[in-house]
Amino acid sequence: MARIFVLNPNSSIGVTAEMDAALDRLRTAGGPEIVCGTLAEGPPGIETQEHVERVVLPIARRFEAEPADAYVIGCFSDPGLALARENLSRPVFGIAESAFHLALGLGRRFGIVAIKAGSIPRHMRHVRSLGLADRLAGDRPLGVGVTEMAGAGVVERIVAVGTRLRDEDGADVLILGCASMGGHRAAIEAALGLPVIDPTQAAVARALGFLALGYGRAA
Amino acid sequence: MARIFVLNPNSSIGVTAEMDAALDRLRTAGGPEIVCGTLAEGPPGIETQEHVERVVLPIARRFEAEPADAYVIGCFSDPGLALARENLSRPVFGIAESAFHLALGLGRRFGIVAIKAGSIPRHMRHVRSLGLADRLAGDRPLGVGVTEMAGAGVVERIVAVGTRLRDEDGADVLILGCASMGGHRAAIEAALGLPVIDPTQAAVARALGFLALGYGRAA
Amino acid sequence: MARIFVLNPNSSIGVTAEMDAALDRLRTAGGPEIVCGTLAEGPPGIETQEHVERVVLPIARRFEAEPADAYVIGCFSDPGLALARENLSRPVFGIAESAFHLALGLGRRFGIVAIKAGSIPRHMRHVRSLGLADRLAGDRPLGVGVTEMAGAGVVERIVAVGTRLRDEDGADVLILGCASMGGHRAAIEAALGLPVIDPTQAAVARALGFLALGYGRAA
Amino acid sequence: MARIFVLNPNSSIGVTAEMDAALDRLRTAGGPEIVCGTLAEGPPGIETQEHVERVVLPIARRFEAEPADAYVIGCFSDPGLALARENLSRPVFGIAESAFHLALGLGRRFGIVAIKAGSIPRHMRHVRSLGLADRLAGDRPLGVGVTEMAGAGVVERIVAVGTRLRDEDGADVLILGCASMGGHRAAIEAALGLPVIDPTQAAVARALGFLALGYGRAA
Amino acid sequence: MARIFVLNPNSSIGVTAEMDAALDRLRTAGGPEIVCGTLAEGPPGIETQEHVERVVLPIARRFEAEPADAYVIGCFSDPGLALARENLSRPVFGIAESAFHLALGLGRRFGIVAIKAGSIPRHMRHVRSLGLADRLAGDRPLGVGVTEMAGAGVVERIVAVGTRLRDEDGADVLILGCASMGGHRAAIEAALGLPVIDPTQAAVARALGFLALGYGRAA
Amino acid sequence: MARIFVLNPNSSIGVTAEMDAALDRLRTAGGPEIVCGTLAEGPPGIETQEHVERVVLPIARRFEAEPADAYVIGCFSDPGLALARENLSRPVFGIAESAFHLALGLGRRFGIVAIKAGSIPRHMRHVRSLGLADRLAGDRPLGVGVTEMAGAGVVERIVAVGTRLRDEDGADVLILGCASMGGHRAAIEAALGLPVIDPTQAAVARALGFLALGYGRAA
Structure with a gap:
């Protein structure tokens, strides 16, 4: 097997x-x-x-x-x-690269919910090195730590950040910039009305x- | 199910x-x-x-x-x-769109083996409308008909066209521009040393x- | 003749x-x-x-x-x-393709006044397949039907939508996304101070x- | 009038x-x-x-x-x-800018027949400043002077250069990089089988x- | 020497x-x-x-x-x-070209503080002819004359315009679109928290x- | 100091x-x-x-x-x-990044002389992450080891590879993809007639x- x-x-x-x-x-x-x-x-x-x-x-x-x-x-x-x-x-x-590839077939421009602002330049270098910068709508930080991601209120913050990516940046598909939020995909999709990718x-x-x-x- | x-x-x-x-x-x-x-x-x-x-x-x-x-x-x-x-x-x-998406994760630039020369402008419009023109290495025709694709010698012709896409156009992944050649993928991959996509x-x-x-x- | x-x-x-x-x-x-x-x-x-x-x-x-x-x-x-x-x-x-070509010589970035929101993805595929996506400032819907286009108030709505394309999206030339509004070009141009294209x-x-x-x- | x-x-x-x-x-x-x-x-x-x-x-x-x-x-x-x-x-x-615009609607990639090699960097700056570099197949010089353009053999040289632009560079529409060769358009089009633009x-x-x-x- | x-x-x-x-x-x-x-x-x-x-x-x-x-x-x-x-x-x-080149190594997207609105199309042609349009965040005018640049309040106006380039246009490096403001670089950098280029x-x-x-x- | x-x-x-x-x-x-x-x-x-x-x-x-x-x-x-x-x-x-930036102001498209073929994908990711892929003419390997770079005949091999970058790939400026060849710049420039960059x-x-x-x- x-x-x-x-x-x-x-x-x-x-x-x-x-x-x-x-x-x-x-x-x-x-x-x-x-x-x-x-x-x-x-x-x-x-x-x-x-x-x-x-x-x-x-x-x-x-x-x-x-x-x-x-x-x-x-x-x-x-x-x-x-x-x-x-x-x-x-x-x-x-997982990031795989999320970007999947996003290409779910919408025109993807938004990224970063955990920390400090990760965004790293994401940008990655998106550019893949030649996908034209498909990036935006990348916005939650401002919490990786280990806080399991805490109460994180889904609400993701939805708030995702709303800005959707409404201000024009994202039509959302990528969770974190490895461990897949369990909340359905809730976030329901709140935003967009497909959401757990990388x-x-x-x-x-x-x-x-x-x-x-x-x-x-x- | x-x-x-x-x-x-x-x-x-x-x-x-x-x-x-x-x-x-x-x-x-x-x-x-x-x-x-x-x-x-x-x-x-x-x-x-x-x-x-x-x-x-x-x-x-x-x-x-x-x-x-x-x-x-x-x-x-x-x-x-x-x-x-x-x-x-x-x-x-x-199937074409899906092949293009898969190709992005198998190489840098994909080559297309078209059945007929007349299909190439149609492929180009499609590749461009997906925003993937930068990733296309080339598109070259076999010059046979869809119904002749099952005949003897077709794999050899695909390999010959694929060789030009690889060596002259710089393709590092190949797409078969046809729905029904998946059974020959392994033979073509072995001959060319490149991943081959059956759309x-x-x-x-x-x-x-x-x-x-x-x-x-x-x- | x-x-x-x-x-x-x-x-x-x-x-x-x-x-x-x-x-x-x-x-x-x-x-x-x-x-x-x-x-x-x-x-x-x-x-x-x-x-x-x-x-x-x-x-x-x-x-x-x-x-x-x-x-x-x-x-x-x-x-x-x-x-x-x-x-x-x-x-x-x-007529769409011809309007896009003409727009290239009238300004840097064109805005499209779509009749319906549902047409916009169709326009986008077309603009991209022509390789002109960099020249598109925006595409915004009027939200009326084709057959209502002759009604009162349509010019005012076009001007309102065109104002957003000009001021929020940076369009310096406007395309009417409809075949039958050419008779109102002069009024719209006067209201917006931009060249307007009847496709x-x-x-x-x-x-x-x-x-x-x-x-x-x-x- | x-x-x-x-x-x-x-x-x-x-x-x-x-x-x-x-x-x-x-x-x-x-x-x-x-x-x-x-x-x-x-x-x-x-x-x-x-x-x-x-x-x-x-x-x-x-x-x-x-x-x-x-x-x-x-x-x-x-x-x-x-x-x-x-x-x-x-x-x-x-006339150059107008030729580039017209070429966009006659083919996918245009070739330019320059008179002198020294003009090519100037053409390139112009094509790029219009944002049309992706549509340029190539620019190749005739190597004659403006005032020699009326002489015998110039059409043959244009056809020779145009053949390379078509076959080596992939041009499907040709621009004459000179103001005064319009009278020979038909002969050049017939020889090359491509639309030719007199700027x-x-x-x-x-x-x-x-x-x-x-x-x-x-x- | x-x-x-x-x-x-x-x-x-x-x-x-x-x-x-x-x-x-x-x-x-x-x-x-x-x-x-x-x-x-x-x-x-x-x-x-x-x-x-x-x-x-x-x-x-x-x-x-x-x-x-x-x-x-x-x-x-x-x-x-x-x-x-x-x-x-x-x-x-x-000096403009040199400022654009330097900006590439100081940030991702540069903003230009133009003296007059009328210069902006000229800047745009220049940026495009260098193939750097993707790196331009924005270009905004001060609305003063070259000879007024030495006057009181000019630094404050540059900072105000630079703030919009930074916050609305996303510039992370700023170019002064004028030859004679280098003496004020430090003050402007301090006010904006961005590197500033005197061309x-x-x-x-x-x-x-x-x-x-x-x-x-x-x- | x-x-x-x-x-x-x-x-x-x-x-x-x-x-x-x-x-x-x-x-x-x-x-x-x-x-x-x-x-x-x-x-x-x-x-x-x-x-x-x-x-x-x-x-x-x-x-x-x-x-x-x-x-x-x-x-x-x-x-x-x-x-x-x-x-x-x-x-x-x-040093690579600095060489790419310098190359932008010495020519239109740069060629890279790589030491080993295996480094080329690494170079490509770097060039793309800087957003400079359009300016890359080509990257070709010498096929020698870093420690062999001081040996006899290396300049001749660089010149041979550089000739292909210039004539086949269209490079008008050359980058030595190695830290220690700066002493040979003048010889290589003389042989190729192009500016050469020691990174x-x-x-x-x-x-x-x-x-x-x-x-x-x-x-």
Whole structure:
């Protein structure tokens, strides 16, 4: 049976549990096994460029030690994506990149709900390096920490930020800039009337497609 | 059980059978039913703009009469995509559009193997209307008819055209501009050393992802 | 004497009469004859994708039966433009496409006054397929029906929408997204202080240029 | 009766005579008068940036002294276009700019036949400042002087250069980068099988359209 | 010792003195001599296209008569840049162009503080001809004359306009669209919290880099 | 006295010595001190993504421990640029990024001479993330190792690759994709007739400009 390994590169097992739960809708009897892991040596949340860089090598090492048919890096900064792709002979997916690709087929211009303002320049470099800047409507921060994402009131804040992305920036599809909010997708979609992308779901769905179609590498 | 309906809008049941066989790899026990149909009133092959336009309304009528959870238009001209999307409340996928989206995540610039030279301006309008012209490496014709696609020597011709798209135009991923060649993907990939996209597979894989993720409309 | 045939693909003869009147300024003694016709089998107004698709084949049939030196499709959705171009050996002009081309030489960024909100995605696909998305300032709907366009107060509503296109979206030239408002151009230009394009006039002026210069096909 | 004034800013009256003859097809009984003039103080041919700059002010002065309803600057460097537009209250047309606009509706990518290699950077700045660089297939020089353009063998050289623009650069419409070759358009079109644009004809046709439609300024 | 010649093409010697003072920070013991001159035949300020065109030939003549290792045209319209580059065998820099280049490495999108609204179309043509339109956030006028730039309250007006460029247009780096405000850079940077570019400083710093690196021509 | 610290992130002191020598032309009496260092823990040459990622944190640590007014990362992969910029309060320059910026003002389209074919995708991501893909003519590999760059025949191979970039890809300015070839710039420029950029020189010249102009951060 095929196996997809999803790594949460921060050390918060609650975040891993949220990701895992949101992936249930992609698990099928007889389909690939979808396994989530936590990078014990990661920081509690990846919020700075220093956090990003510190997990790059550990992610590659963990993937190299973990047999799987496809790999997903479960952090919206896609840390270590280039490295894991160069080192591994199986397809590797970043969740941000996968969310951007999915968004192209759900609307004309996507909005990103960033956790922190400091992540936005990182997102912009990523969107531009993929050649998708024309499709970005806007990127606005929630201003909470990764580890606060499970707290009360976060969905309301996401809806408030999403409303501005929709009404002021012209987004017709919304990307959650965080790995662990998939469980709230339906509530946010209902409140905004737009399709909402959980990037972890987007990446695992993409991995399932690659496995079914038999592609050996993503790009 | 969810149901994906794939319509071959030409009347050649051999083409439908080829499409159907190439979709087997996407069928799973417990997964959505994937059903292929043939548009009896279509031409034997869709090769001209007149052929395209003649099937637009019949495709919509057939979809409206066919209960399904997602619909795929099985012709590389994506005839009637805008109409079916406007009329139906379930997601509708064009195979060309789905192939272009998949190609973005398999390489930097895609090449298209067109069946006829006359289809190329139609492809170009489509690629441009999706805003993806920067990612197109080239589009080159085989110069055979849709109904000749099952004949001997067609794979060799596809490989010859694909070689030019790879070496002269810089394509690093190849799209078969035809609904029914999925069965030959592996042979062509082996000959060219590039990932090859069967657009019908691309569209059905996309439909499977939409159903798993619960999106109600494509765009 | 050369003959330009302008077909109103909706069945409202009042609309045809408005178009015809607005073309008077392009008629000259000794110049080409400019003849307007009505597509009897068209809907009263073309407001949905279904309306668009239903007139595609009838327009081609009518053109094929109507001897002329140049043809104009008098509907802002440019229905059947690709088909008529492929089937006829004389130049065929869409009025939307002609308006976009004219706008490039009248300002930097054009605004479109759409009749219905539902037409805007159709306009966007068209603008993008022509590669002109960078020149579009905005597209805003009037929210009236085609057949109401002759009513009182429509000019005032166009001016209100045009004011937003000018002041909020940065348009410096305005396109009327409708075939039959040419008679009100001067009033709207005076109110807004911007050049205003009646797409039917734009297409017929373009046809006159092609005939004078001797070009056999438009693209 | 309306009057269009076309100024040849070089002092070669033979060039003016060629331009004048190529405009005959745009003259109609009852239509605007189309008058060509020569800038006596211009150089025999405009081949360098110094030549361009030397005629900028004289062109504006001549236009200001010459009553007309529309003005055309008859040199493919469009010298003094910004100045004449700022100073005059009537529409002013550059022949290069008008050729680029016309080309957009005759094909996907235009090739330019430059007279001298030294003019190409000037053309590029112009094409880019109009935002049309994506539509340029190529620009290749003839390597003859303006005043040699009337000599034997020039049509053959244009056809040779045009063949490379068509076959190597992918041009599907050709622009003659010179004001006085309109008389040879038909021969070149026949040899190449592509539409060919004489920029002077393009500009005067555009002027005729503006006058008929009543636009007071070009941009 | 190398010599950089900076020409103020307007005749206001007060403007030249301001430019000269703002260049002090670029003068080093043993480094190139930086000499400012005034074009006596220029207008008091360059505010119209007529002003621009009138100084093009005088600038080239003055440069040709003035021995130097690099030349700077000290007017934000970059008058005569193409001519001086074609005629001289040493590098020539426009201050606007140099400011745009510097801005690319100081932020994502630059805002321009224009002196007069009438200059904005000229700036736009320039930005587009350099292929940098995507990096322009906005261009807003102060509405004062060149010769009033030394007056009281000008810094406050620049800050007010810069605030709109930053907050409404999204600029993260600001360009002063004038040759003589370099002395106020620090005050404006402090007020806005953004890097501010004095174009004259930008051009001379670029000239210093070219001389140190040994490049013979700019482009 | 101001101090610019240039770090060679590979451990080859011969490479550092070559960089240091090529920077002599930027050292002036009384000007900033330009000091080159070697990252002892780096690999002998940075040739793979693993090499790149392994030096990211060490570069930041070394910069944080090294007092300077500006920092340069002396490797054409610009490893750790985002991190060093986020962590340090002084300007940090990547040599690749600086070379791209300089190239914009030396020509229309730049060619890159890569050391290894495997670096090209890395360069492409970088060029795209800066939004400069339109200005890239091509990127072609030498196929030698970093540590072989000092060997005999390397200049000849660079000239051969540069000739293809110039003649086949249309480059009019060339970038050496390596930190240590600045000493051969003049020979390569003479052989090719194009301006050639040593990226280390480009970055240090840019640093000198930033220090002279007083900008505290690059972007």
